[in-house]
Amino acid sequence: MGRLVHLAVAIVVALSLPDGxxxxxxxxxxxxxxxxxxxxxxxxxxxxxxxxxxxxxYDLLLRWNGDVLWAPATASTNPVTKFGDETxxxxxxxxxxxxxxxxxxxxxxxxxxxxxxLEPNASKAGAPLExxxxxxxxxxxxxxxxxxxxxxxxxxxxxxxxxxxxxxGRVARGHVQWLFLCRKSxxxxxxxxxxxxxxxxxxxxxxxxxxxxDVTGEIAFLDGRKDRSVFDWRGRFPPPGGASYGDFVARRAxxxxxxGGAKVDCVLCHDNKKPTIIDPHMQQARVxxxxxxHDPRAVFSMSNFLPGRIARQDLPxxxxxxxxxxxxxxxxxxxxxxxxxxxxxxxxxxLTSLESGRRFAADATGKTPxxxxxTAMQSAALFAQKVxxxxxxxxxxxxxSASGAGRISPWMTPEHGGNLWKGVRALxxxxxxxxxxxxxxxxxxxxxxxxxxTQCPPPxxxxxxxxxxxxSADVLSHLATKSGAQKVLRLSxxxxxxxxxxxxxxDVRFNVAFATTDIPLDRGPPAQQEYPMIDEAKEMGFVAAxxxxxxxxxATLLKDVSFAGHKKWTDPVPSNKARLYWVDIxxxxxxxxxxxxxxxxxxxxNSGVRFSEAEYLLxxxxxxxx
Numbered sequence: 001m002g003r004l005v006h007l008a009v010a011i012v013v014a015l016s017l018p019d020g021x022x023x024x025x026x027x028x029x030x031x032x033x034x035x036x037x038x039x040x041x042x043x044x045x046x047x048x049x050x051x052x053x054x055x056x057x058y059d060l061l062l063r064w065n066g067d068v069l070w071a072p073a074t075a076s077t078n079p080v081t082k083f084g085d086e087t088x089x090x091x092x093x094x095x096x097x098x099x100x101x102x103x104x105x106x107x108x109x110x111x112x113x114x115x116x117x118l119e120p121n122a123s124k125a126g127a128p129l130e131x132x133x134x135x136x137x138x139x140x141x142x143x144x145x146x147x148x149x150x151x152x153x154x155x156x157x158x159x160x161x162x163x164x165x166x167x168x169g170r171v172a173r174g175h176v177q178w179l180f181l182c183r184k185s186x187x188x189x190x191x192x193x194x195x196x197x198x199x200x201x202x203x204x205x206x207x208x209x210x211x212x213x214d215v216t217g218e219i220a221f222l223d224g225r226k227d228r229s230v231f232d233w234r235g236r237f238p239p240p241g242g243a244s245y246g247d248f249v250a251r252r253a254x255x256x257x258x259x260g261g262a263k264v265d266c267v268l269c270h271d272n273k274k275p276t277i278i279d280p281h282m283q284q285a286r287v288x289x290x291x292x293x294h295d296p297r298a299v300f301s302m303s304n305f306l307p308g309r310i311a312r313q314d315l316p317x318x319x320x321x322x323x324x325x326x327x328x329x330x331x332x333x334x335x336x337x338x339x340x341x342x343x344x345x346x347x348x349x350x351l352t353s354l355e356s357g358r359r360f361a362a363d364a365t366g367k368t369p370x371x372x373x374x375t376a377m378q379s380a381a382l383f384a385q386k387v388x389x390x391x392x393x394x395x396x397x398x399x400x401s402a403s404g405a406g407r408i409s410p411w412m413t414p415e416h417g418g419n420l421w422k423g424v425r426a427l428x429x430x431x432x433x434x435x436x437x438x439x440x441x442x443x444x445x446x447x448x449x450x451x452x453x454t455q456c457p458p459p460x461x462x463x464x465x466x467x468x469x470x471x472s473a474d475v476l477s478h479l480a481t482k483s484g485a486q487k488v489l490r491l492s493x494x495x496x497x498x499x500x501x502x503x504x505x506x507d508v509r510f511n512v513a514f515a516t517t518d519i520p521l522d523r524g525p526p527a528q529q530e531y532p533m534i535d536e537a538k539e540m541g542f543v544a545a546x547x548x549x550x551x552x553x554x555a556t557l558l559k560d561v562s563f564a565g566h567k568k569w570t571d572p573v574p575s576n577k578a579r580l581y582w583v584d585i586x587x588x589x590x591x592x593x594x595x596x597x598x599x600x601x602x603x604x605x606n607s608g609v610r611f612s613e614a615e616y617l618l619x620x621x622x623x624x625x626x
Contacts, residue, residue, distance in 0.1 A: 058545035064584040069548035070568040071560045072506050075245050079260035079323045084241020086604040087220045090320050091176045091211050092504035097237030099167040099182035105302040108283050109164035110151040112399040113406050114141050115300045118198045129193045136296045147191050152280040152288050153395035160185045161395040165199045175501050179210045182233045202234045216500040217316035221266035223259040245569040262324040271354040272311045280411050287418045288411050313339045313350040316454045325605040335452035338438045344414035352452050357439030365427045366410035370436050456603035458610040459508050464499040473620035485586040487622055492582035503574030509560040511598045512583055513537040519592045519621045531617050537598040589624035
């Protein structure tokens with residue numbers, strides 16, 4: 001008898017549905033252990049063919065809304081192209097890589113306080129290439145045939161310690177800046193009097209790019225192919241993924257240009273919550289000159305070409321790139337920021353348990369890493385770090401040392417940082433031991449450890465203050481005849497994806513879950529439990545029926561809704577105004593439609609997708625008697 005009642009209710013409901021719409025699954029019909037029947041499909045006369053096809057309601061939802069149901073960065077599985085689509089979704093269009101022109105600088109080389117060039121020595125027969133040493137006035141001091149040491153050897157490792165004439169380019173677009181590094185290096189890691197090292201030779205061996213948003217702390221790393229030893233900076237380097245989804249020529253070219261395996265763990269060095277590290281080798285005027293910007297030798301520097309940014313522990317910092325995050329998941333998970341209570345270095349900036357706390361801090365303060373009672377594994381890691389620092393020290397001039405005329409190393413002093421002329425003392429052994437223990441992850445509560453990499457924020461949370469507004473549900477009677485449905489219900493809202501102030505940001509979509517019931521006799525507002533549950537809107541148990549439309553629990557779900565007109569695999573037109581979103585739902589008279597709208601952010605890191613923690617609920621009664 002119970003089954004007969006259940007069937008009778010289903011028949012009554014079916015008679016009120018538009019053509020092609022299935023019997024809705026009513027929550028109250030699923031109490032107990034009643035077996036659910038297959039959807040009841042009503043033939044659509046317009047779709048009938050020799051095969052007597054029927055139109056699923058999911059097909060109808062997809063037909064009306066399918067153009068805007070798509071997830072960003074899903075057009076390609078190639079790791080280079082996918083990375084490009086992910087970064088473009090977060091940072092907006094990436095410019096072509098360029099290391100020449102007005103927005104670029106050469107990275108110089110200094111020896112004994114003089115700048116070094118490589119040029120023909122006309123005073124010798126045949127004018128061989130030799131290294132010229134010139135003072136701040138440009139006067140020739142001497143010629144040499146070799147360069148064995150320099151004032152500011154590179155700390156990067158696996159690159160020439162005393163390289164010269166590498167170049168760096170910078171493009172800033174609002175709060176997003178891109179750095180392009182065209183680095184010259186050699187297999188021996190030494191420099192020779194070869195034309196390769198001249199300022200006019202466009203060849204270089206290491207190409208990389210760093211994107212950074214100074215509001216959100218989001219950062220992305222890109223390297224040229226590791227099986228390619230020669231690049232040419234006269235050309236432009238197309239971004240991975242091209243300028244858009246439709247830029248097929250550039251997308252193919254980029255796949256052959258970049259390393260898709262994320263072989264280099266870039267965050268080990270670029271870890272101090274800034275796109276560039278405090279490293280005198282980069283020739284910034286504020287670091288590595290005894291009198292800072294006022295030092296006469298600062299004329300050799302890039303001045304303030306790269307912006308300064310204090311490394312604060314409370315700043316957000318997150319790596320973009322699902323491929324990179326997967327390969328280097330251990331580093332990203334274990335890395336910690338450090339701010340030691342009462343320590344003289346903590347007054348200016350935080351440090352980390354990666355290279356800024358281990359190698360760079362040791363070099364900056366002129367100290368040797370130390371771990372008391374180290375284990376075998378710790379001793380091995382400590383030995384490797386000492387070897388790396390020893391190689392750097394072996395390439396540093398005596399002039400640059402604390403006892404030399406230059407006095408630029410150590411290049412950081414307690415309390416005064418890079419203002420070397422203010423420094424009156426070096427870091428003492430007790431202060432260094434505290435810093436070293438914290439940097440190696442062996443300190444206590446005084447280190448004030450925090451995860452270095454912060455979580456991807458959900459829409460409307462975690463620093464993202466932008467939320468959907470103007471939610472409405474309206475019956476569009478003028479579309480009903482055209483669609484063949486009794487009514488068309490349009491659910492709409494407005495939203496600006498303004499996190500980080502990137503006008504073309506495209507990493508947020510919406511899930512729309514809805515349920516249907518009869519309009520209650522008292523027409524009272526629905527109770528909270530009548531709306532689709534949060535897990536249903538989060539796609540838990542989602543079964544796709546057609547494209548991004550399907551069933552999630554007892555609700556119908558439309559996944560990954562983008563704004564009106566934003567068709568699949570197209571790039572958004574930049575906008576600083578809220579965009580209009582809508583989905584159209586076939587509706588039947590006498591029914592109540594209950595919606596849960598859930599914003600979601602595609603994080604492109606190890607956290608996958610983050611859903612909004614806010615609730616956006618809306619209902620609409622289709623009363624055709626009024």
